[in-house]
Structures are given as C-alpha cells and as structure tokens.
Amino acid sequence: MSADTKKSNIDIEHAFNTQYGYKAQSIASAHARVNLIGEHTDYNNGLVLPTLLPLTTNVAAAIHSSVPEDTVVVCSTFEEQEDSGRAVGTTHTLSLLEKKRGMWTDYVIASLREVKKHIRGPLPGLALYIHSSIPAGAGISSSAALEVALIRVVKTLLSIEIGDMTIATMAQRAENEYIGLPCGLMDQMVISLAFENHALCINFYDQKQPSYEPAPLFKNHVFLVVFSGISHRLAEGDGGYKTRFAQCQEACKQLHIASLSQLSVQDLQSHTLQDTILCKRVEHVVQENKRVRDAYAALIDGDIQVFAECMNTSHISQRDLYQCSIPEIDILCEESLAHGALGARITGGGFGGAIVLLVHEHKKEKLRNAILAQHKEARILAELTVP
Structure with a gap:
C-alpha cells in the first residue's frame, strides 16, 4: 500500500x-x-x-x-x-x-x-x-x-x-x-x-x-494524464457509447462472426460490409488490436518511438474511424505533440474526458506549463514515472 x-x-x-x-x-x-x-x-x-x-x-x-x-x-x-x-x-x-x-x-x-x-x-x-x-x-x-x-x-x-x-x-x-x-x-x-x-x-x-x-513502464519517461475540462457522458443520448457497441454487434451479425477480434488486418480487404459507418468501426477495432500488440512488445523492448507512434495512430483512428473524439480533445493532442510530447491520444470511452501523453522526463515541465497556459479548463490529473 x-x-x-x-x-x-x-x-x-x-x-x-x-x-x-x-x-x-x-x-x-x-x-x-x-x-x-x-x-x-x-x-x-x-x-x-x-x-x-x-x-x-x-x-x-x-x-x-x-x-x-x-x-x-x-x-x-x-x-x-x-x-x-x-x-x-x-x-x-x-x-x-x-x-x-x-x-x-x-x-x-x-x-x-x-x-x-x-x-x-x-x-x-x-x-x-x-x-x-x-x-x-x-x-x-x-x-x-x-x-x-x-x-x-x-x-x-x-x-x-x-x-x-x-x-x-x-x-x-x-x-x-x-x-x-x-x-x-x-x-x-x-x-x-x-x-x-x-x-x-x-x-x-x-x-x-x-x-x-x-509489462514494466518506461524509465526516464512520463505518462501524463490530462483532463480536457469536458466531462464525458457515456450513458447519455444517441450516437455515443451504446451506439458504438450496437454497431459492432451489427457488424458481427452481418459478417457471421462472434466478435470483431476474430478478424486480422488482412481480413479488412475482403469483408463484405457495405455500410460505411460499420466499415469504419470494424477497421478501428482490428487495427487497434494490432497496435496493442505492437505497443506491448515496445514496452518489453523499451522502444519508446514505436510505442509513441502506436499512441498517435490510435488517436487518429478514434477521431476518424470510431468517431469518439471531439474537436477540443483533438486540439489538445495536437498542441501537446507540438510542445514536446512523443505520443498523445484520447483515453477512456471518449466523447470528452482525458488524454494520455508520453513525454521524456526532461520535457515534462515545459509540456505541463504549455498545456495549462493555453487551456485554462485543462487539468493535470496524474503523472506516472518509474523510479
């Protein structure tokens, strides 16, 4: 404890x-x-x-x-x-x-x-x-x-x-x-x-x-968790979390599979879905599974750059394919990268909430100060460092 x-x-x-x-x-x-x-x-x-x-x-x-x-x-x-x-x-x-x-x-x-x-x-x-x-x-x-x-x-x-x-x-x-x-x-x-x-x-x-x-976290690097100032509402309204869940279920039904994680990246080229929205949801899930595999291997190997790239492409996928990000979150991620973050992505269910950043320890304070100066509503929730 x-x-x-x-x-x-x-x-x-x-x-x-x-x-x-x-x-x-x-x-x-x-x-x-x-x-x-x-x-x-x-x-x-x-x-x-x-x-x-x-x-x-x-x-x-x-x-x-x-x-x-x-x-x-x-x-x-x-x-x-x-x-x-x-x-x-x-x-x-x-x-x-x-x-x-x-x-x-x-x-x-x-x-x-x-x-x-x-x-x-x-x-x-x-x-x-x-x-x-x-x-x-x-x-x-x-x-x-x-x-x-x-x-x-x-x-x-x-x-x-x-x-x-x-x-x-x-x-x-x-x-x-x-x-x-x-x-x-x-x-x-x-x-x-x-x-x-x-x-x-x-x-x-x-x-x-x-x-x-x-898997052990990286040494000499920090994961910063930043609250955007916009609370997410996963259980409210149409078009949110429940809708995404239902869309994934519908895609499985049309593809005659039990879950989207049965599909490989290669399968994305040959599936029979016609609905553009369902195609986007499927592509995100399949590609995201691959990113987790790559990120886990990067943690084991201590490969910061691969892990950061996985984070960045994950955010783009949530923004464009799963469509669970919001403009304010996208801007926060983009500006964090411009101020020294190696990786930046929305975390959690989406539709608001927080982002997670990967930054070298010696750039942490500069990044924190830049975020708080440009986004008055933002708040640093936590930082993860390995002694």
Missing part, C-alpha cells in the same frame, strides 16, 4: 467517526486507471493495455444496526464534485430494492446488489463513508474504482471469500445490469489485478477467462 493510500485511509477513518459517531469496521480503496492504448476493444473481445493511477476511491464501512437489512446509509464527498448544493455530510438512505435515480448513489446500490447475489442472502444494514480523489467524467474510471472499492470493503467487513477476478466481474455486472452501460471488463479488471509501475496487457478473446501479462 502506498503512503498516499495509507493517508487516505486514516483520513476516511476520521471522517467516518465524525459522521456517524463510532468507528469504521472496514476500510478499502481502489485506484483509478488510464488505458495507455486499446480503446473500445475490450467489449469486442480484443486487447487492451491499461495501468493504475495514483488516485484512489476510499470507502469506510460498518454494520448499522439501526437500519433494516438490504439498506445502506451513505455519506460521500461526491456531493462536492457534483456541486449539488447539498452540504458535505449529507447522508442518503438507500434500499437495494429501489430503482436507479440517475445519481452516483446508483453505483452504490448496483455494487451491493452484486454482493447480495454472491452471498445469496440479505446484507445487514450498512453505514458507508466514501471519499475519492478521482474526478468523475474524466475518463479514468471513477465508476469502476467506486464499484471495486465498495465490493472490497463489504468483502472484508463480512469476511466473504471473493477473489480479485470475481470482484472485477461483479463490478462489471453492476454497471451492465443495473446502471445499464454495456461496458467491457477492462476497467474493473485492471483496478482489481494490476500493480504499480506496470501496465497490464489483457486479452479478452475468451471473455469468461481473459488472459493477462504485466
């Missing part, structure tokens, strides 16, 4: 005690993640290459004897992030049987419902306090970190046997079935399984048993 995580746990323990008047019985945390390359491939049974960020969601919990079974009282600093007008210290009393409200509390209910399914029985009444340093809507998996942290804290509180891979699949189901977002398993899996200073190359060809291999 890092020093930052220990400090967060001490802080949240105090916050829980202040809020409820008694001590927390369990504390857990989960990191944010950034996907270095491999976007919109996980739900297409493809390859991804994410890593952890030094930002965490922390949850303190105790059994609350004053509320009935399958009920939770929760207080969170998310109220501050939402600028909801509610004072810090506001509590929500939630039933695991209620329908979603379109609030962050939906993720609490969704995650605890999965624990309830796992134990095949009711949960005792719970008190929770949640604090997160992960900004919502930035494309670095604030929702998945919350889901994993919640499952972890209840696992420890109730002494339930749940493995890390099972936690990941439970968190994914929470998002798929209750929240209604057909996300893949990447976010939850890397948050559950990865470790510091390494990326995790995950192969989702077998969705039931994904395989994964770690």
Whole structure:
C-alpha cells in the first residue's frame, strides 16, 4: 500500500467517526486507471493495455444496526464534485430494492446488489463513508474504482471469500445490469489485478477467462494524464457509447462472426460490409488490436518511438474511424505533440474526458506549463514515472 493510500485511509477513518459517531469496521480503496492504448476493444473481445493511477476511491464501512437489512446509509464527498448544493455530510438512505435515480448513489446500490447475489442472502444494514480523489467524467474510471472499492470493503467487513477476478466481474455486472452501460471488463479488471509501475496487457478473446501479462513502464519517461475540462457522458443520448457497441454487434451479425477480434488486418480487404459507418468501426477495432500488440512488445523492448507512434495512430483512428473524439480533445493532442510530447491520444470511452501523453522526463515541465497556459479548463490529473 502506498503512503498516499495509507493517508487516505486514516483520513476516511476520521471522517467516518465524525459522521456517524463510532468507528469504521472496514476500510478499502481502489485506484483509478488510464488505458495507455486499446480503446473500445475490450467489449469486442480484443486487447487492451491499461495501468493504475495514483488516485484512489476510499470507502469506510460498518454494520448499522439501526437500519433494516438490504439498506445502506451513505455519506460521500461526491456531493462536492457534483456541486449539488447539498452540504458535505449529507447522508442518503438507500434500499437495494429501489430503482436507479440517475445519481452516483446508483453505483452504490448496483455494487451491493452484486454482493447480495454472491452471498445469496440479505446484507445487514450498512453505514458507508466514501471519499475519492478521482474526478468523475474524466475518463479514468471513477465508476469502476467506486464499484471495486465498495465490493472490497463489504468483502472484508463480512469476511466473504471473493477473489480479485470475481470482484472485477461483479463490478462489471453492476454497471451492465443495473446502471445499464454495456461496458467491457477492462476497467474493473485492471483496478482489481494490476500493480504499480506496470501496465497490464489483457486479452479478452475468451471473455469468461481473459488472459493477462504485466509489462514494466518506461524509465526516464512520463505518462501524463490530462483532463480536457469536458466531462464525458457515456450513458447519455444517441450516437455515443451504446451506439458504438450496437454497431459492432451489427457488424458481427452481418459478417457471421462472434466478435470483431476474430478478424486480422488482412481480413479488412475482403469483408463484405457495405455500410460505411460499420466499415469504419470494424477497421478501428482490428487495427487497434494490432497496435496493442505492437505497443506491448515496445514496452518489453523499451522502444519508446514505436510505442509513441502506436499512441498517435490510435488517436487518429478514434477521431476518424470510431468517431469518439471531439474537436477540443483533438486540439489538445495536437498542441501537446507540438510542445514536446512523443505520443498523445484520447483515453477512456471518449466523447470528452482525458488524454494520455508520453513525454521524456526532461520535457515534462515545459509540456505541463504549455498545456495549462493555453487551456485554462485543462487539468493535470496524474503523472506516472518509474523510479
């Protein structure tokens, strides 16, 4: 556990005690993640290459004897992030049987419902306090970190046997079935399984048993994660994440295959799709899988230039083929390259959110200063360096 995580746990323990008047019985945390390359491939049974960020969601919990079974009282600093007008210290009393409200509390209910399914029985009444340093809507998996942290804290509180891979699949189901977002398993899996200073190359060809291999990050180089200032909205409106998912499914149906990741780059020349949009979606997924393979090999070999080129072509593909970038993100990437970044790409589900940059350590400060000077709404979320 890092020093930052220990400090967060001490802080949240105090916050829980202040809020409820008694001590927390369990504390857990989960990191944010950034996907270095491999976007919109996980739900297409493809390859991804994410890593952890030094930002965490922390949850303190105790059994609350004053509320009935399958009920939770929760207080969170998310109220501050939402600028909801509610004072810090506001509590929500939630039933695991209620329908979603379109609030962050939906993720609490969704995650605890999965624990309830796992134990095949009711949960005792719970008190929770949640604090997160992960900004919502930035494309670095604030929702998945919350889901994993919640499952972890209840696992420890109730002494339930749940493995890390099972936690990941439970968190994914929470998002798929209750929240209604057909996300893949990447976010939850890397948050559950990865470790510091390494990326995790995950192969989702077998969705039931994904395989994964770690690779060390580059020395003397930095991955900067920059929030564009524009929050993404993956579950809202037409033409976004759900539409892309449906288009990939339709392409598989027309090509009579189970997933787009069955196709090779050579197959792109011979497929029978007539719809231009579907052709673009297919080309992105197939080429992106190849880029992940090349980027993973570049990490192993220490080849900075190959990795950076994979990042740059990945962004172009998301912009032109998958069409999940936005003009403000494109400009941010272009200007970052002009100010010394070797690689720049949108990361996360797209339609806003964050970019990830690869830069030599000695150019990091110049790049940071240039971004913040030209984009007042932008914010440096994290930097990853290897000692």
